[in-house]
Amino acid sequence: xxxxxxxxLALLVAVLIYPFLTLESPVYQRLGALVLLAAIGASAxxxxxxxxxxxxxGHAVFFGIGAYSAVVAFxxxxxxxxxxxxxxxxxxxxxAAVIGVPTLRLSGHYFSMATIAVGELVRVLxxxxxxxxxxxxxxxxxxxxxxxxxxxxSAMPYYYIFLAVLAFLLGMTWWIERGRMGFYLRAxxxxxxxxxxLGVSAGRYKLYAYMLSAAFTSLAGSLYLCMxxxxxxxSGFGILLSVKMVVxxxxxxxxxLFGPLVGALILVPVEELSNSLLGGEGAGITFVVYGxxxxxxxxxxxxxxxxxxxxxxxxxxxxxxxxxxxxxxxD
Amino acid sequence: MVKIVHGAIxxxxxxxxxxxxxxxxxxxxxxxxxxxxxxxxxxxxxxYAKMAFEMGADIINNGNPELAKIFxxxxxxxxxxxxxxxxxxxxxxxxxxPAAGQNQTLRLITEEKVAALICCYQSGITLTASxxxxxYGVPFLNAESVAANLTERGFKWFFRTTPVAADFAKAYSTxxxxxxxxxxxxxxxxxxxxxxxYGNSVSSVISDxxxxxxxxxTMNVAYSANSTDVQPQVLQLKEKNPDVVIFVSYTSDAIxxxxxxxxxxxxPAILIADDGGFNDPAFTKAMGSVTEGLISxxxxxxxxxxxxxxxxxxxxKKKTGGDGLDDVSARVLQGFFVVxxxxxxxxxxxxxxxxxxxxxxxxxxxxxxxxxDGVKFDDKGxxxxxxxxxxxxxxxxxxxxxxxxxxxxxxxxxxxxW
Numbered sequence: 001x002x003x004x005x006x007x008x009l010a011l012l013v014a015v016l017i018y019p020f021l022t023l024e025s026p027v028y029q030r031l032g033a034l035v036l037l038a039a040i041g042a043s044a045x046x047x048x049x050x051x052x053x054x055x056x057x058g059h060a061v062f063f064g065i066g067a068y069s070a071v072v073a074f075x076x077x078x079x080x081x082x083x084x085x086x087x088x089x090x091x092x093x094x095x096a097a098v099i100g101v102p103t104l105r106l107s108g109h110y111f112s113m114a115t116i117a118v119g120e121l122v123r124v125l126x127x128x129x130x131x132x133x134x135x136x137x138x139x140x141x142x143x144x145x146x147x148x149x150x151x152x153x154s155a156m157p158y159y160y161i162f163l164a165v166l167a168f169l170l171g172m173t174w175w176i177e178r179g180r181m182g183f184y185l186r187a188x189x190x191x192x193x194x195x196x197x198l199g200v201s202a203g204r205y206k207l208y209a210y211m212l213s214a215a216f217t218s219l220a221g222s223l224y225l226c227m228x229x230x231x232x233x234x235s236g237f238g239i240l241l242s243v244k245m246v247v248x249x250x251x252x253x254x255x256x257l258f259g260p261l262v263g264a265l266i267l268v269p270v271e272e273l274s275n276s277l278l279g280g281e282g283a284g285i286t287f288v289v290y291g292x293x294x295x296x297x298x299x300x301x302x303x304x305x306x307x308x309x310x311x312x313x314x315x316x317x318x319x320x321x322x323x324x325x326x327x328x329x330x331d
Numbered sequence: 332m333v334k335i336v337h338g339a340i341x342x343x344x345x346x347x348x349x350x351x352x353x354x355x356x357x358x359x360x361x362x363x364x365x366x367x368x369x370x371x372x373x374x375x376x377x378x379y380a381k382m383a384f385e386m387g388a389d390i391i392n393n394g395n396p397e398l399a400k401i402f403x404x405x406x407x408x409x410x411x412x413x414x415x416x417x418x419x420x421x422x423x424x425x426x427x428x429p430a431a432g433q434n435q436t437l438r439l440i441t442e443e444k445v446a447a448l449i450c451c452y453q454s455g456i457t458l459t460a461s462x463x464x465x466x467y468g469v470p471f472l473n474a475e476s477v478a479a480n481l482t483e484r485g486f487k488w489f490f491r492t493t494p495v496a497a498d499f500a501k502a503y504s505t506x507x508x509x510x511x512x513x514x515x516x517x518x519x520x521x522x523x524x525x526x527x528x529y530g531n532s533v534s535s536v537i538s539d540x541x542x543x544x545x546x547x548x549t550m551n552v553a554y555s556a557n558s559t560d561v562q563p564q565v566l567q568l569k570e571k572n573p574d575v576v577i578f579v580s581y582t583s584d585a586i587x588x589x590x591x592x593x594x595x596x597x598x599p600a601i602l603i604a605d606d607g608g609f610n611d612p613a614f615t616k617a618m619g620s621v622t623e624g625l626i627s628x629x630x631x632x633x634x635x636x637x638x639x640x641x642x643x644x645x646x647x648k649k650k651t652g653g654d655g656l657d658d659v660s661a662r663v664l665q666g667f668f669v670v671x672x673x674x675x676x677x678x679x680x681x682x683x684x685x686x687x688x689x690x691x692x693x694x695x696x697x698x699x700x701x702x703x704d705g706v707k708f709d710d711k712g713x714x715x716x717x718x719x720x721x722x723x724x725x726x727x728x729x730x731x732x733x734x735x736x737x738x739x740x741x742x743x744x745x746x747x748x749w
Contacts, residue, residue, distance in 0.1 A: 026441045030434065127528075134528040137455045142462065142484035153466045230429045230459045275431060276438055279369060279424030286426070287370070 015163070019156040027276075030155035035268045036162035037223060041241075042248035042260030043169050044216030048209040049246060050255035051173075051182065053189030054104065057242050058115030061099070061122050062092040062214040064236030066221025068126070071138045071231050076131075080148035081140050085222035089215040096214035097207065104206045107192065116239065123237035137232025140225055150226040158227050165223065166261070169216050174257055185209055189255065217245075247290065251297055253304025262305055267293070359416040361680055363388075363670060364423070364445035366435045366460055367452055371427030376452060379651070380663040381422050384449075386643075386650045387667040388418045398642050402698065404671060412675035421445055425456050432456035436463045446680040447472065447670050449663075454478035461489050470673070470685045474666025475659055482711040488682075490689050490708055492666050492701075494717035496533055499628060500540035502719045503603060506733055507546060507575065515744065516574045516600065521550035523564065523588075524579035530556070533579045533605055549573060556584045561591050569597040576601075582608035589618040593749050600745040602626060610658065610729070619727025621749040628719045630701045631661035632731030634739055640700045656700070665701035669694065702737055 014021075022029040041063060048054050069088030070081035077083075103114040127135040144151035152158065176182050184205045187195035196202050225231055235241075245260075248267050253259030270293075271286050278285045301307060365384055368377035390398065394407015409415040421443045425432035432451050439445045440463065447470040451457045454476040464471035465486045473481065473491045482491055494502075511517045522537060524530035530553070541548055550571055552564050561584065568576060576599045578588065585608030592598060603626045608614055610627055633644045633655065643664065644655045656664065669692060674680070677688035694706040705716035721733035725740060732742040 027434075027438045030437060034434070136478060136528060139455075139458050139480070142486070143465070224430075228430055228433055228459055229462055230455055232429070232455045234427075235429055235455075272434060275424055275426065275435065279426070279435070280422045281369075 019159045026155065029159070031269060031272055033155040033158040033162055033227070034272065035264050036159065036166050037220060037227070038244070038248060038268050039261040039264035040162060040166050040169060040223070041217055041220040042245045042252075042264055043166065043173065044213050044220060045245040046213075046249045046254060046256075046260045047173060047176070047216075048206070048213040050249055050253075050259065051177065051185040051189065052206055052209040053185075053255070054206055054210065055109075055112045055246065056115040056210070056213075057112045057239070057246060058099075058117075058119030059213070059217050059245050060237050060239065060241035061095065061115075061119050062217035063221035063224070063241055064122065064126065064231070064233075065092045065095060066218030066223075067225040067231040067236045068132055068138075068221075069218070070222040070225040071140055072132070074140050075133075075138050080146065080150070081226050082148065082150050082222065085219055088218045088222050092214040092218035093211045096211045100207045100210040104203065104210060116242075119237060119239060119242055123233050123239075126237055127233040133232070135233060137230060137235075140229040142229075151229060158223075162223060165219065170257060170261075177257065181205060181208070186255075247294055247297075250304060251293060253306035256304065256306050259304050259306050266305075359413065360419045361410065361413060361416050361674055362419050362421050362443055362445040363667075363674075364421045364436070364439035364443060364448045364450070366423045366425045366432055366439065366448070366450040366456075368427045368456075369422070369424035373427055373452060376659055377424070379654070379657075379660045380452065382650050383647065383656075383660045383664040384420045384422060384667055386647060387664055387671070388420045390646070391671055392417045395642075395646070398639070398646075401637075402639055404668065404675065410671065410675040412678040413680075418671060425451050425453075425460070427453065427456075429456050429459040433459045433463055436460040440464065440467045440469050445469070446674060446682065447685055449474060449666050449670055452476065452659075454481065457481060461486060464488055469682050470670075470689055472666050472670050472689070475662045482713045486712065488686060490669075490712040490714075492669055492703070492706055492714045492717060493662050494630065494703070494714075494719055496536040497540065498717050499533075499605065499719055500537045502628060502721060503537065503577070503605075504540050504544045504546060506721050507601075508544060509733075510601065510744070518547060519549040519571070519573040520547060520575040520577065521552065521568055521571065521573040521599075522548050522577050522579075523552040523554070523568070525556035525581060525584060526553040527556065529581075529607070530579045537577065537579075537605075554584070556581045558584070559587075561587050562595070564588075565591045565595050565597065568599075569595055572597075572599075574600050575603065578602075578604040578609065580604065580608045582611040582613055585609045585611070585614050586618055589614075589622050593621050598746055598748045602746045602748075606658065615724070615727050615729075619724060622724055623726070623749070624743055624745075624747040625724040626732075626746075627722050627724070627729060629658045629722050629729060629731075630665075630703065630719050631656050631658055632702060632720050632722060632729070632737070632739060634702075634731065634737060639698065640702075643700050661701045665699060665703070665706075668700065669706055696737065702731065 018032045019029050045059050049056055066088040069084035069091060073079045073084030074081045099118050103111055106114055126132050141149045141151055184200045187200055188202050188206060192202050248263035249260040251266060252262030270289055274286045274289055367380045368374055390405050392409055395405045398405035409417040421439055423435035423439060425435060436448065436450065439448065448464055449472050450460050452475055457473050457476040458481060461471045465488050468488060471489050475493045477493060477495045479495055507517050522534050524534035538548055550573055554561060554564055606628055610629065634640045647656045673688040673692055674685055677684040690708060692706050692708060696705055702720035703716055704718045706714050707716050709715050720731045720737060722729040723732045723742060730740040732738050732740055
């Protein structure tokens with residue numbers, strides 16, 4: 001049991017009991033749930049954008065599909081919104097296949113541009129569909145009918161639901177990362193041509209990653225709908241959503257297991273608190289902060305915040321291995 | 332020694348007495364929350380709303396001698412019903428997103444402990460934010476969202492002062508019936524609307540209302556607001572030559588219609604344009620000279636000098652540095668005064684008492700800044716006296732011409748045009 005383990009254990013306990021620590025403040029309790037929800041979206045993006053290096057800037061398509069599937073289950077079939085979640089995931093996987101087959105052939109920023117185009121197209125189409133509520137959007141249950149509507153006054157149930165989903169997603173990502181597919185994806189990210197020459201079926205694995213990523217982004221959308229109870233084209237398919245997923249993952253460290261979570265832990269509170277403290281002045285300062293963060297990461301930390309903690313151990317490895325590991329990490 | 336102890340006790344007792352007495356003398360404040368779009372697409376509207384709130388609070392807290400003669404809450408010194416408690420507006424930014432709207436509403440309720448909320452401009456945000464207020468049991472007043480379903484959710488804490496599409500349709504229908512009674516021909520009516528959500532929904536509400544009132548819509552023309560040529564539609568109108576034409580349009584298409592009608596040299600006897608593009612300053616600047624006598628709607632018209640709206644309009648111009656109250660800011664300011672009036676009558680910041688006071692609201696037209704017939708809520712929280720003024724374009728400026736009680740200028744028909 002060294003210091004690193006202790007810190008990890010303490011963090012885990014803090015994450016588990018956070019809602020009880022913030023019982024007095026519904027705003028901070030809710031903030032915890034919002035961080036986790038954003039982390040689910042960004043972690044899902046991370047599978048294809050981080051590990052496989054295919055920077056999608058149109059992931060809001062899947063988020064929106066998830067959110068709309070949930071609300072449609074309520075509005076058109078009178079079911080609890082969450083029933084729409086698995087349908088949304090299936091639909092997202094299908095849509096990902098349709099989008100992915102042609103666009104994943106594009107490399108680098110051409111792929112990003114194609115995903116932006118698809119995202120904007122879907123947003124415009126959704127706003128002309130009466131069935132989807134047009135530009136006005138659709139609302140979920142006004143007041144919960146049963147507990148299955150997942151509509152709660154307290155943020156605590158959302159917190160634990162999101163935590164469970166995030167844990168599952170990260171567990172799966174960890175499993176992929178260590179398996180054959182993880183190596184393939186990283187090989188594709190480093191050099192697709194080299195990976196292909198070694199016999200990696202790059203197109204297929206990129207598509208798998210894209211579809212898996214779409215499924216979980218869609219789930220995040222369904223969970224969003226349950227919590228907020230309303231969706232319109234801008235909040236479901238808006239480009240800002242896609243950009244936020246990219247920025248969160250990049251801030252923490254794209255292609256790293258906990259990168260998106262770290263990014264969400266910083267960006268979501270920054271967004272919420274800056275809006276609470278400064279929003280009333282009408283300056284729109286939140287977006288200035290966002291822009292500044294993007295510029296700073298791009299300039300100084302292209303590999304994300306987690307790279308700060310990694311660089312040192314690799315550089316000092318010989319020294320650390322001979323010294324007592326506990327003291328080596330304590331300073 | 333004993334003396335010192337006695338002195339200390341006496342001093343302590345005096346301090347305690349003072350401490351108990353202080354709250355009674357202290358100026359209490361009543362917090363009212365407002366969650367508006369201060370950034371994002373509608374930031375301009377939100378910032379005008381913010382100025383309306385600040386002005387409203389200032390009038391109640393510090394008074395305005397001119398207004399005080401006709402408006403009881405303008406005497407200054409806060410809310411008389413709460414021993415002169417001052418109003419403090421807590422304004423938050425909904426960023427134009429339902430998520431931020433809901434988060435900020437929660438913050439205003441739980442952290443700022445606002446006594447009531449006024450929110451949120453966009454219908455979708457009003458929907459999500461009011462769900463939070465409903466659960467926490469905080470009175471929630473909406474002043475300008477027109478989505479019909481907002482009052483159909485069985486909420487107990489939700490109130491809405493603004494007229495909705497059906498009220499606008501009703502106003503047109505009543506207005507036309509009056510013209511008919513006065514001997515004008517309104518036998519054939521053409522409805523021309525752009526073909527997205529806005530145009531389709533407004534025109535279908537107008538159709539329904541007219542059918543119920545026995546007015547004949549003989550033509551229904553849908554067009555795309557992006558079209559660069561509306562000559563086919565105008566020629567179609569010219570051929571059928573209806574007595575009344577009603578437009579539901581955005582700005583650029585409104586300008587195109589005005590131009591084309593002049594080119595084709597055709598005009599109906601009564602031309603009505605439903606707010607939207609025809610009320611845009613860009614339209615009145617470009618086309619005002621060739622659309623003299625165009626009829627539109629607005630909940631705000633400055634009215635006669637010395638009336639409540641006229642005085643508030645002048646104050647607002649001072650506050651904004653030139654821009655007067657308009658259709659939206661007047662509705663926002665009206666919402667604020669309704670909430671302030673209810674808190675004053677409740678005589679308490681207890682949410683249940685404020686809600687009961689809101690339910691008992693009964694404001695008369697001469698007490699309003701917006702051109703409603705009054706403010707009185709039904710069981711669903713909708714203001715049943717919400718209505719609109721009918722305005723007419725006179726020298727590139729809209730003046731109110733109907734209903735007669737609040738008209739500043741006489742109605743001039745037939746439509747003059749160019």
